Amino acid sequence: MVEISVxxxxxCHVNGSYNVVQTFQQMIEEYSLHDKVDFKAYFCMKECQKNGVSVSVDGTTYRIETVEAGLFFKETILKRVIVNQS
Ligand code: FES
Structure with a gap:
């Protein structure tokens, strides 16, 4: 189970976290990952001074722009799910 928090x-709301949440939810649906990821919202990861939206994947915090949410999901989250399965 990959733990994801947005x-x-x-x-982060001002920087577009709603769009990141929407993108991640669509991709979880698209790849049928409901039983492989634990997807949660989080209130402030103490990274507010940086640009973008804070996302945590298995305890590692990333700061991403909304336009890269889909690519981030594929390259970071989806890969992690695949590694966990093998
Ligand atoms: S509001 Fe997102 S890191 Fe503070």
């Missing part, structure tokens, strides 16, 4: 605190 920050929905004020700073």
């Amino acid at each position: 920050c929905i605190g004020t700073s």
Whole structure:
């Protein structure tokens, strides 16, 4: 199970966390990952001073732009799911 959190605190909300959440939900649906990921919202990961939206994957925090959410999902989250399965 890959643990994913998207920050929905004020700073990240302003930077587009809603769009990141929507993108991740669509991709979880598209790849049928409901039983392989634990997807949660989180209130402030203490990274507000940086640009973008804070996303945590298995305890590692990343800061991503909304336009790269789909690519981030494929390159970081999907790969991690595949590694966990093998
Ligand atoms: S609001 Fe997202 S890191 Fe602070």
